[in-house]
Amino acid sequence: MQNAFINHINNQLPFLKNGRLLIAISGGLDSVVLTHLCHKAGLNVALAHCNFNLRPGDCDEDEDFVVHLADTLDVEVFVQRFETSTYADEHKLSTQMAARELRYNWFNDLQTLLKFDYVLTAHHADDALETFLINLSRGTGLDGLTGIPEINNSIVRPLLPFSRSELENYANSQDIEWREDGSNASTKYLRNKLRHDIIPQLKAVNPQFLNNFENTLQHLKASQSIINESIEAVLKEAVLFSDATSTRYDIAVLQRLKASEAYLYELFKGYGFNSGTAILELMSAQSGKYLLSATHMLLKNRSELVVTVKKEALENDSIIIAPNVNSVRLNDGELTITEVDSISEHDTYSVFVDKDKLAFPLVLRHWEKGDIFYPLGMTGKKKLSKFFKDEKLSLIEKSNCRLLCTDSAIVWVVGKRLDNRFKVTHNTQSILKITYKK
Structure with a gap:
């Protein structure tokens, strides 16, 4: 796997070879393997570990493990402790969302203060499949089905082409130790239920399921690029006026579109409107009818659809x-x-x-x-x-x-x-x- 990893870096992510890199490491299999692969590849890395204080005793042992690993590999390590439950209560967030927000805010601070070029996370092919199925189960457009991006601004995920089984085989072959998070075994969370109950059945039905999924993902991403180009072309013709608080669309142009409901969904989803059917009906309604999202109002005004920012959103503008x-x-x-x-x-x-x-x-x-x-x-x-x-x-x-x-x-x-x-x-x-x- 080491050679495959180096080839992937050389062919798809060559900018990492000259960058100062920060690896987000929990102590689990994925991030520990990423650390070893990057270290053996000669990349310039440091480690960043978050102690969320959510599992008494275990979190401190995870921290000790990561610090010891950094010392063994002779790489720099940064550790930050968070009162995650308190933060979640104060900001009215779930524990998972609070941990995510705390984690990435800290990574941003480290990047800015210490001049790291990129943050590497250890998401792999199985993670991409789980995310796909979660979004599919909740209902989503094509954006939600295109998986986890390999590059998202300064966040890079070099392990996306590799499966969890490949990571585990590599770790075992190299006698690499890692920490197991006991909460990952619980099926209380949807992601864990998919990981332990659903996906193994899919792989049992078709051993090539994960490879086939990755091929499908590439087709979906290519389709998304085509859609984006088409949407931009429609916008150039349909938009009559736009400023910071409102945009006016020519209804006649929108009505000429084939697959109009799909276009309307793509055009207006950024304003919080998620039903192309409702917008299609609005275009045929009498002037003065409107739809509301959390942040915007979509108004039928004679021959136009007008999107405006809602008053309560403007107050904080x-x-x-x-x-x-x-x-x-x-x-x-x-x-x-x-x-x-x-x-x-x-x-x-x-x-x-x-x-x-x-x-x-x-x-x-x-x-x-x-x-x-x-x-x-x-x-x-x-x-x-x-x-x-x-x-x-x-x-x-x-x-x-x-x-x-x-x-x-x-x-x-x-x-x-x-x-x-x-x-x-x-x-x-x-x-x-x-x-x-x-």
């Missing part, structure tokens, strides 16, 4: 950032502001600005029609709508884009481009680093 605030939590991430001595390496999600050119409080908001800014690298101003067009952003990407502003000026199109007026120069006395972490 703009965020005021006072001078003493250094972190702002968002629905999809976090914005941090820190004072630094000099400019270091950065990417599109981090910028360095001249602090003295800012007037607090800052405002974080969505874009509006008529917004302009002075893109870094240009000498003049540019309409944000033209900038989005040049960047080839989709309507959803545009609607989700945030602006960090001071007074009436845009400082940063978050994740896209700094405004030239706020860049650091040789006259700068104080530097602020502003980072958006998904």
Whole structure:
């Protein structure tokens, strides 16, 4: 398996060979095997272990095991302890969702502070199958059936082509020890029930079931790419107007579509509308009828469908950032502001600005029609709508884009481009680093 793993890295993930990598390790079979494979492949890795304090005694033993493994392999290890149950209660989350949120927030912090390029997780082919079946059982579109992505921003899953049995065979052949999580044996959770009861029966019926599933997954992903291209083409023709809070669609264009219910589902699912049939009926209803999702209203207005953000969602749209605030939590991430001595390496999600050119409080908001800014690298101003067009952003990407502003000026199109007026120069006395972490 070691050779197959190295070949996969060379052919599909060559950027990992020159990166600084953080492995998410629980102490279980999957993450321990990933650690050994990466170490023997000569990759530059460190380990990150979360102690969620959910299994008295066992969690501490898992932590000790991971620390000992890191010492044996002579790699750096980071350990973080969480009061997961308390966090879940405070944020009204399930224990599993709380652990996931705590885990990935910590990984993001480690990446930012210690300059890790990628976080590696040990999801494998069986995990992808379980996720597929879970989504299928709950009802989903094609997005939910395309499995776990191998690359998702800075999260990379190098073991997806390999099955759990391959990992276990490798561990046994190399005399690799690992920890067993007792909760994985319980069928109380849907994933465990699928893992222990359902999937073994499917494999018994057809020993090639997992391989056939992986082939099907590749076909589904290819189909999703075709659908995405088709949706973009429809959007160009159907959208009459769009800004930060509303989008207007030409009903006549939508009614001409073949397989209209499928198109309507794909077009409007991002707003929280999950029934193409209901939207099709709305198009034929009298003017003034509407549908509601958790965040949006879809209104029939004469010859148009109009999507608008619901009032209660708009109330939280703009965020005021006072001078003493250094972190702002968002629905999809976090914005941090820190004072630094000099400019270091950065990417599109981090910028360095001249602090003295800012007037607090800052405002974080969505874009509006008529917004302009002075893109870094240009000498003049540019309409944000033209900038989005040049960047080839989709309507959803545009609607989700945030602006960090001071007074009436845009400082940063978050994740896209700094405004030239706020860049650091040789006259700068104080530097602020502003980072958006998904």
